[in-house]
Every structure is written in C-alpha cells, then in structure tokens.
Amino acid sequence: MSNLYNLSAGEAHRGIIQGDFTAEEYVWSIIGRIERVEGKVHAFITLNKENALVCAREIDKKIRTKEVVGSLAGVTVGIKDNISTHGLKTTCASKILENYVPPYNATVVERLQNYGAIVIGKLNLDEFGMGSTTEFSRYGPTHNPWKVDYVPGGSSGGSGAAVSSRECTISLGSDTGGSVRCPASFCSVVGLKPTYGSVSRFGLLSYANSLEQIGPICRTVEDVVTVMNAISGHDPNDDTSFSSRSSVPYLSINQERTPSSIAIVKELIDGCDPAVSKTIYSALDKFKEFGSECTEISLKSVNYALPSYYTIAMAEASSNLARYDNIRYGFSFPMEGFEWNTYISNVRSNFGEEVKRRILIGSYVLSSGYYSKYYLKARQLRSLLRQELLSNFAKYDLLVGPTMPVLPFRIGEKIDDPLKMYLMDVDTVLANLAGIPAISIPAGHSNGLPIGLQLMAGPFQEQKLIDAASLLDNAINIKGSPEI
Amino acid sequence: MFEPNSNICPICCGFPGTLPLLNQKAVEHAAMISYALGSNIPEKIMFYRKNYFYPDLPKNFQITQYNLYGLTSIGSAGSVCISDSKTIRIRRVQLEEDPGRLSYDSGNIHDSSHTLIDYNRSGVGLVEIVTEPDFTDPREVRYFLNKLSSILEHLGVCDTTLEGAVRCDANVSLKGGDRIEIKNVNSFREVEKALTYEISRQTSLSTRNIKINSETRHWDEQRKITRIARTKEEEQDYRYFPEPDIPLIMLGKDFYTHIGRLVPELPDERLSRFKSKYTLSDHVANILINSKKLADFFESCLTIYYSPVEIANWLVNDLLALIGGEETTLLDKMKLEPKHMAELAKLVDEKKISRSTAKQIFTEVFRSGQAPSQLLDRTDSSQINDENFIANAVDVVFSSEVSAVEDAKVNSSAINFLVGKVMKITKGRADPKIVTQLINVKLTQLGNS
C-alpha cells in the first residue's frame, strides 16, 4: 500500500475503480512521499493536503454509490504556480503575488477536476515562467531528484521534479520556450507542449501569450494522453483556442505506429554535448530498426530562432507584467506617503532580477525607434521559420533531436550569465515560434543525469508524437525512479 | 447610476490570467458607425496594445486599433456633409476599450490623499472617430457634432445625451503655428466654446509674435479657459504592438453589405424624404431631423392622421416651445402622445375648433395627457361657425367699443382690435375668418350710412 505513489495515473485510477485500494489510501501514500522527500526536492510552493483528502473521500463515496466518475478520478495532480487555482494561493514564485488568491479556476484546472483529478499542491517555477532552471524562484530552487544538487530544468522545474520524485502522479506546466520539455528532459519524465491553441490559456498568468501553452508532465505516455483528452479543446474564455473539436482531436494510446520518415536538424544536433548527441543517435537507430527513414536536414532559419524568440517573448512580457501594480491584488505594501508613480515603481522593484531584465529589454525592443529593427524583424523571422518547418512536415512525419543541448548541471553554475542561460533553449524554441506540438521523452542517462529526446510534428499532429513516443518508450524501456 | 465597482469581473479588472473577449455587437455597431460616416470597412480588422501606466487602466495597457503598419481599424476615409458647400472628411473610425473612472477624495486631483478608482465602465467598447483638419470655424464643428449626434441617434447605437457617453478632443492651429490639442471636453456643447477661446488665445499670442508650440491643454469648464495639461512630461511612447490575445478578425467580403442592411434610414436620407414626400420646408424638416425622437414622433402621428405640414408646424413651434427647444430627451417622458397630436390636427383641419382654442388645448394635453376630445367635452370649446351667433357678438362689441369702431373706419389695422374683442367674448370659439368678414361688412355698412 505504501508504494501506491509509484503508480502511473492510469494504474492508480484503475486500481481505485476496481477497488484494489481507495482514493484516500492512495492520497495518503502521496502525502507520505511528499513528507519524506520534499525537504530535498523542494518542488512545491503550496500544499493542499487537507483539501486533497476531502476530495479523495468524495471520490470514494461516489465509487461506493456507483456514481459515474471521470477518467482521472482519484489521481493527484500538481499545478504549476502560474496557473490560477480558485481559493489556493497562486504566486508565480514572485514576491509581487505573495498574497494573491485567485477568485476563479483556470479552465484547465476546472476540466481536470471535472474528470476527478485531485489538486495536491502548487509547484515551483522560475518567477513568472522566466528561466530554464527554476533557480529564479523567490522561494529557492527546486532540486533534480536524480542528483539533488543539480537543476531540474525550468521554468516548470517543480512540475518535472514532483512527477519524477513521485510526489504527485501527473502535473501541469506551461511552455513558452521549452518550459515543459526542459524539466521533462532533465528529470527523465514525459512532457508535451501542445499545438498552440489546443489548450485554453484562460487562467494562465501570461508571460508571452503568443508563444505559450499549458502542457502535461507525466511518467508515462498513456498519462499524457489521458490528461490531454481532459484539458484540450475550445474554451469560449480564450479566443486563441481553436473553435472546432475536429481541429483538436482526442488522442489515443496503444497505436505504436512507426513514423515512416523522420528528419534530424543538423544545426541542432551539431550544437549539443557529445554525451547528449550519442544518446540521440542511439534513439534514432531504434527508429531505423523499426523501419523509419532517417534524413539529416538543414534549417537555415534556426540561427535566428533564439534572437527572434527572445525579442518576441520579452516584448510581450513587458506588456503582460505591466498590470502588477499592487492596486487590486498582490502583496502587502502600504501606500501611505507615496505618490502614484513612485508607489508602483517601488512595488515593481520587488520583481526578481531575471524578470526585471526581461521587462526592460521588452520595453526596449518595442520602443518607437527600435520596433522595426527588433520586434517586427523577429515577427517576420518567426513567419519564415514556421513556413520552413511546415514545408518539412510535408515531407517528414517527425523532426527529431535533443530536447536540451546539455546535461543537467549544478545549481548555481550558469546563474550569473543570463545569455548563456538563454542559449540552452535553442532546441525547444522552434516549436513555440511555429506553434507546433513537441514532446520530450526519456532517452537515456549519462553519469546518472537524464537525457531527453524531442520529437516535433506538424500542427495538431500530436497523435504522431504519441505513436512514436509509445514505440520508443517500449523499445528503450527507461524505467526506474530516482533514489532520493 | 451604479455604485462604484458594483458591476465588475476579473477580466475587466485585469486580474492575473484573464483574457479579453471581443464583443460581436461592439464590432457590429462600430461598423454601422463607419458605414453611416461614409467610411470604408476593411475585410479584416486587428487590435493593438497601447502601453502606458495610469490609475484608470487596470492592465496598464489599453486594447485599441492602430494604423501605423497598415489599415487595421474598423473604418477609414469617410466623409460627412455639414452643409451644401462643406464636407468634413473622416480619417478613421476605431474600436477600443474604455478605462475605469477616476475621482478624488477631496474632489480634485491636487489636494487629494488618494486616487479613487471605479472599474464599472472598464472594458466597455468605445468608438473613436477622427476627422481630418477640415474645419475652418468653430461653428462648423458645432454643425458637425450636431450632425454626428443625429446620425448616432438614428443608428440606435449610442445615446449621446447620457452623461459620459461622449468625450471630445479638439485640435486647433493657426496658419504657420503648431497644433494644440485640447483634451477631454466633456460635452459637444462645450467644444465650440473651447475652440473659440483657444483660437482667440492663439491669435493674441501670434499678433504679439509669440511662437505657438505644440502642446496639450485642458478645457476648464468652470472658468471657460484652456489650461496647459500637467501630465505631459514628454511625448509618450506607447510601444504599440499587435494584441496577441485577440486574433485577426475576418469580417469577410459580404460584411459591408450586411452592415448596410442593418443601418436604418440616416438623417440625410430622411431629410430629403421629409422635404419631398411631405412637402415640408427646409427649415421645418431640418428641425425635425435634428432629433430622431421628434422625427419618429412626427411620423407616428402621420400613421394616425395624415396631415404632414399641419402636424410638423405644431411640433416645431408649439411642442418645442413647451419642452424648451434643446431638451428632446423630455420627449420620452411627456404625456402627449401621437394619437393626441393627430386628433388635434384633425380637429383644426376640419375647422371644428379654432386655432387659438387648439393652442390652449394643446398645452393642456401636454400637461395632463388627456385626449383633446375629452377636454373639449368638458369645456365646450368647439368652434362656432353660426353666423347669426357671431353677428350678435359683433354687434355687442360695436356698441361697447365706439372709439375703436371710429378708428377702424379709417385705419384697417384697428380691425384686429375689434376681432380680438369678439374672440374674447366668444371665449375664442368664434371662427376668426367669419368674425373678420362680418366686422368688415358691418364697417362698410356703417361707412355708407
């Protein structure tokens, strides 16, 4: 019973439905796990234990009385702390929202709860989603469960680590430039960034709204499918979510179809650590064994991808974060004695340094003298990149490569060089710029440190990703959890 | 009026994680305004963010439209005729969101300890209409604004009489001088005054050879002057960029036609129709058209009793006199109904009552809401046509007003005095034509004797 926390969502849900154990027992197991390892991992900002138990008991009651329950009934989910949870503090790991309790649920949370999932807590992140290591959290970094003085990736580091350490069964993260896939790769779990517009952003505290999507981080591909089927689809509260279900089809598992042709991007594989590329090439070999045709291609616009990404992301961030002036919500900062502009400037000096940097650069690139030089160019490049990628998807089923160009590194190693940090997103930003889906799956380890394989597909072709991921999952068979 | 912050939600208060949702009717109404102002309506429109910090702006940016990188607003290149010889060109029509409303605990911005914010109207749709600098006189601006109000009223998309419903920024420059912007004039009526003041201010500066530099001023309605605005530190850089949360809106090729079908008869068309179909004079027709409510009232009367010239005159002269001319809002609340007006006009046309009786009854109907026929029954004010009856009355007057009669024999204008006297003793009920006729006959008889 005490190892119930190891189960996948599918296994846990089936066990509860079949009566092998109750939801309450299962949640107790999770709580116990958290109590034992959270001190080392530090994945959570806020825990929701009492409430979770109440929900678990309700699920048990429904099952006893033979009421219909959803496909995630009883499953514990961790929610990245930049996604609104009604009545549960949502801080974005920032001092500026220290006291903020949302008066409404994000659509994705509402949907998960409708399917019976139980919110166990809010997960740590880089402040406002800005970072790749979760070191920019005001609450301190999350630690990689595989090696605790190493980074778990970011910005959804808490989401990646908690699933990896079995402190929750599934989690939601948000991915603006790789923030779901990076922690999935560094923590050896599965993370999906869906096609832009397939999952509602209502309730996600915006960092870069034309780039980001909420995505699941789970231990199995099957769980990713279950979560996606629960959260995806049109939301009338989000006009950027696609309006017809036919555009955003339900996904299915157990298909294990071999992709007929896959391509690997030269510029991306050439740019990564040897330990990483070795693992990626092994994975590619597996695909070849299954019968896929593998080709190396060159994408010229890849060289502009990072500058384009950062220009657009920071520009949007500078505007999206303007609303945090502590007038309607925020933290405790008395206004007596202040004049308006001085007050809000002092309030906003409580942003962390990375957030401040991005806001300043964002304001810079949107300034009237520089708009055409940076922002407009970045947008044009984005269109070009998207065209280039889409034309390749006409020829290839999938684009394959490393999720991260490097292995996880020690906490504190790269924190003093913002630019070095930005360069780590080179593999992941393509999917955000083009709005296409991308998944990271565990591909191997090097010196005990996880390596992730990234698969990208055309818009709304998540099924191709799932099929290939399932295939590889069974072939590579990386199981096992970190010893914490 | 709503209590402050009694009508708010997370979206209009810019709460974290909320997303804007464009209202279909707002787009439709804005398009109707574009259409009515003779503007082009594009097949696609887009929204931008205008970024600046201000207490009334919950997100510290405003969602608006912007045309620097191609035409994205709901209307452009339109025109409005304000007279036979003058047309004002419309540069653009755009849709944007309203910020909140600020007030100050001490009543004014200067000595308040706090700024007070009411978000009730935050996020409400606004239409901004920008003209080309085609006005050469403040009066033209007044004509234009009147025309615009009438168009808006006819469209049924905006009640321009509601407090806070319209705001105006006026820009004025003298030849060779920079443009001065006068912000936030709160009613159309004040605009002409503000402009007149500003022109004379600029003229006096320029005759003293003082250069007029580009600046922003405020119209002080109490003191009737423009004052330099305090908040202008430097030219604001709004860092416009396309709003990522609102996709490009595809209106489509048939949208213009669709809007055309929604737009009702506009003032210009209605004016022509009133003049041709109802044979109304230019003057009368214009007054009716000036207020949609009045024009509607007029046409309602006609459906009951068709006497356009008669009814029009009643409305333009008598009714407007009673309600004070400009206050056509009172038309909604008045007790006079089209059926009353129609009935009265019919009575006059059929000579059942004299015009002066009718005028008296009119006032009474307006005040009480009772039908003319009811009032007539009570006071027996039907017109008297009986010549014998009137002849008697004439005789009575002639015997009592001897000197007046003598005057009337030589001075024909003195006849009116006698007519008046006969009307008085018949309590206004005698048919004045018959009275005059009989008086003239009697005078002739007397003259011959």
Add this chain to the structure above:
Amino acid sequence: MALVSKDELIHLGWISRINLSEEEIETFHHQLDDTIKYIDVLETFSSENLSLDHLEIVFSDLREDKAIEFTRELIPKSSRAQQGYVKGPKMK
C-alpha cells in the same frame, strides 16, 4: 561601444515603472547590452517584405453580447475606500 547607455537604461526603468538601484543599473547595463548585441543578429536578416502570421477568427465566432454577472467578491471590501471605490495613491 555599448548599444544601451546608462541613461537609456534609467529611462527604460521609468517607462517600465521599475525603481532600479544603483547596483542594478551597474549590473543590468552589461547584461542588457550583451543580450541586445545578441539579438542584433536580426539585422543581418533581410525582410523581403514578409507578411506576418496571424491567428484568425471569423466575425460569427465572436462573443455574444450577453451580460454574465460575476457575483463573488473580487476586491475585498476591507481594502476599499468610501462608497466602494478602489483606493490608490494620490496623483502628483
């Protein structure tokens, strides 16, 4: 030569309403400059009048004009001024 001067940085702080300390101005100056030099590579790309990608929505899919009340308390009454106004610092 720096792409962003210290004065420009201070100005950026003002338009973003972030009060920057002396220390921050020092540190950020270098970091921002590095980043902007990096994104400057965008200049080497010739735009060829590329049109921008946009998400699209058709007019008929826009939100219906229906009032939906939000009944929960949004801004606590305890923090409000008289008559229910939201309180903010005075304007200069």
